[in-house]
Structure formats: structure tokens, C-alpha cells
Amino acid sequence: MDFRSSEPTVGPRSEDVLPETATAAVKVVIVGGFGVGKTTLVGSVSEIRPLTTEETMTQAGVGVDDTAGVERKSTTTVAMDFGRISINDELVLYLFGTPGQERFWFLWRGLFEGALGAVVLVDTRRLEVSFDVIGRLEERGVPFVVAVNSFPDAPEHPIEELRGALDLPASVPIVACDARSRASSRDVLMALMRYLQSLAATTEAS
Amino acid sequence: MTQPGPGQAWDEGGPERLYVITGGRSGSSAPTALDLVTLIVATSGPGPGMQPEQAAIVRLCQRPLSVAEISAYLGLPVSVVTVLLSDLLADQRVTSRPPVPPAKLPDIALIEAVIDGLQKL
Numbered sequence: 444m445d446f447r448s449s450e451p452t453v454g455p456r457s458e459d460v461l462p463e464t465a466t467a468a469v470k471v472v473i474v475g476g477f478g479v480g481k482t483t484l485v486g487s488v489s490e491i492r493p494l495t496t497e498e499t500m501t502q503a504g505v506g507v508d509d510t511a512g513v514e515r516k517s518t519t520t521v522a523m524d525f526g527r528i529s530i531n532d533e534l535v536l537y538l539f540g541t542p543g544q545e546r547f548w549f550l551w552r553g554l555f556e557g558a559l560g561a562v563v564l565v566d567t568r569r570l571e572v573s574f575d576v577i578g579r580l581e582e583r584g585v586p587f588v589v590a591v592n593s594f595p596d597a598p599e600h601p602i603e604e605l606r607g608a609l610d611l612p613a614s615v616p617i618v619a620c621d622a623r624s625r626a627s628s629r630d631v632l633m634a635l636m637r638y639l640q641s642l643a644a645t646t647e648a649s
Numbered sequence: 650m651t652q653p654g655p656g657q658a659w660d661e662g663g664p665e666r667l668y669v670i671t672g673g674r675s676g677s678s679a680p681t682a683l684d685l686v687t688l689i690v691a692t693s694g695p696g697p698g699m700q701p702e703q704a705a706i707v708r709l710c711q712r713p714l715s716v717a718e719i720s721a722y723l724g725l726p727v728s729v730v731t732v733l734l735s736d737l738l739a740d741q742r743v744t745s746r747p748p749v750p751p752a753k754l755p756d757i758a759l760i761e762a763v764i765d766g767l768q769k770l
Contacts, residue, residue: 453722454709461688465713468686468748469763488770494721496685498728499667520726525717530766534759537686537715551727553684557748559763629770636764643757 459491461535468535471635472554474543474580475564476572480592480622481540482524484564487628489526489538497522498550521547538632543576560635561587564622567597570608577609588616588638590631667725670702671732683731688713688746696742703733703742710743 473481486493500519521542528536541547541554548554555561561580565573573589580587589611591600600608602617611617618634621627690713695704705723714722720730737743749759 453705453724455714455718455722461713463690463712465688466746468688468715468746469759470684470686470748494718496717496720497724497726499726525721527715527718528766528770530763534762534766535686535688535715536763536766537717539685539717551685557684557686559760625770629767633764633767636760636767640757640760640764643760647757 464532470537472561473540479566484622485526588635685717
């Protein structure tokens with residue numbers, strides 16, 4: 444891969460520039476296996492064309508990454524696609540799509556710290572990929588909703604059957620979605636926000 | 650002219666180049682806590698003698714831009730961008746607008762603001 448650091452002309456298109464009044468940002472992480480539609484979902488709701496940020500893993504990664512059997516120094520670049528939604532003149536919401544493997548989470552220091560919550564995007568053809576992700580989010584105390592991306596050839600599962608298969612508590616919302624649709628992807632984010640709202644209300648009441 | 654031997658060819662994208670850009674420092678030693686969504690705003694235009702990568706950041710950040718976007722537009726890893734930003738912050742070439750602090754989450758007013766925003770999509 445190449446780094447284009449010295450090109451002076453790179454930057455957002457004029458319509459993608461944030462207003463001077465933008466003072467704070469929040470983030471939501473979209474987690475899912477390879478090919479589940481994370482970038483599609485991000486692209487559907489993002490006001491900018493999804494961008495790619497990257498991180499490199501060199502020897503510094505030893506200890507957090509499983510490099511057993513790797514003897515010579517190597518560099519791995521991993522990429523993460525993200526998009527943006529301006530909530531109002533001051534607040535900006537960023538959406539990061541990240542692979543489900545935990546080694547990526549270590550690499551992206553602080554990805555989940557300060558995140559409002561997460562969306563676990565599930566492909567019912569490969570449900571097993573989601574088990575680990577859900578377990579890790581629960582360990583980290585990251586609130587999440589599960590969104591089932593509908594693929595034409597995917598088996599139809601009633602929501603409650605999926606809840607059982609994923610061993611999800613009754614309180615965690617599961618929604619069906621079509622990641623290609625802006626309205627459907629927006630509704631997934633809305634489901635997460637409603638869930639966070641209910642969590643916050645419970646916290647305040649207790 | 651001496652040809653570089655196997656494995657000695659200059660690799661534009663290799664870790665050595667990134668090492669040079671950051672003066673040998675890695676993101677972990679950066680003194681400033683920068684989130685992927687910390688917004689960065691330049692205080693002025695690029696100055697003379699500024700490192701090209703830092704000048705590029707200052708040019709990009711004439712309006713607020715997140716750390717993740719800076720990384721994406723410059724094609725540089727986040728850890729490298731973080732080191733460059735730490736220097737720019739120390740020199741007061743840029744200012745940072747930190748994300749909403751996690752301690753305040755979940756904050757009902759914030760969640761409601763996001764819901765309002767999403768409803769307008």
C-alpha cells in the first residue's frame with residue numbers, strides 16, 4: 444500500500460467540510476464479520492462517502508496480537524471504514540465499522556472507550572461469528588443492539604429464535620435491516636439510541 | 650551506482666518511513682490523549698519550515714476535522730497522526746475539541762439530541 448502524505452491537495456470536498464460550530468463528536472461502532480455489510484450500512488447513512496483509516500501493526504503489536512510462529516519483523520496494515528452524520532450544528536456522530544476479531548480492537552486503541560454503543564451486524568448464514576463479538580461487548584460493558592442484515596439467500600429466522608441462538612438477554616433489541624437502505628440503516632441506529640435512552644432512564648431512576 | 654541489495658530497497662510504505670515522520674516515536678508515548686473522533690482545528694495556516702505532514706494537517710484543519718478523517722485523507726496510520734498532532738498541539742498550531750467524555754454517558758439529553766438528528770435523515 445502507499446501513503447500519500449505529501450500531496451497538498453487532499454481533503455474533504457467543500458460540501459463535506461464541518462461547520463466551525465462543530466464542537467463535539469460521538470461515535471458508534473458497527474461490529475461484524477467479514478462481508479456482513481458493515482461498510483454498506485455506514486455508507487447508507489453517512490453524509491460523506493465512507494473513508495478508510497488505517498493502523499499498522501509492527502513489533503509493537505507483539506503481546507497483544509497472536510504472532511506465534513511469526514519470527515521475522517513484519518508489518519500488517521488493517522483498515523477501518525467510517526462515516527459521519529452531522530446531528531446538529533454542534534454535534535457530529537461518527538460510525539466506525541470494525542471486524543469482529545479482538546486483535547483489531549486492541550489495535551484501535553480507544554475505539555470503544557467513549558463510544559455511545561455498538562451495533563452487532565449479523566449474517567444468519569454465519570451466526571457463529573457473532574458469538575465472540577457479543578461476549579466481548581458484554582465483558583467490556585458496551586451497550587449494543589443486534590441488527591440482522593437480510594441477504595436474499597439467508598435462512599429466515601424468527602427474531603426470538605435468533606435471540607435463543609445468540610443467547611441474548613430479553614432486554615437487548617434485535618432488529619432486522621437492509622444495510623443497503625438508508626431508512627433501514629437509520630432505523631438500526633435509532634433502535635440503538637432508544638435502547639440507550641431506556642438504559643439511561645433506568646440508571647437515573649435507580 | 651550501487652544497487653540496493655535484496656531487502657534493502659526503500660519501501661515508501663514501510664515502517665521505517667513512518668518512524669522518520671514521527672522522529673522515532675510511537676503513538677503509545679504521545680502525551681496527549683486523542684480519540685479517533687477528537688475534532689482538530691488549526692489556529693493559523695501552515696508555517697515556514699513546518700514538516701510536510703504537519704503542514705498538510707494544518708491545511709486540512711482550517712475547519713474542524715476528526716483525527717480519523719485526518720488519518721484517512723493523509724493516508725497515514727492513526728498512531729502516526731496522533732504523534733504529529735501532539736507536536737502541533739504543544740506548539741499551539743492546532744486546538745482540539747475532545748469528544749463528549751465517557752463519564753457523562755449515557756446522558757439522556759445527548760441521546761435525545763442524536764435521536765432528533767437521526768429523525769431528520
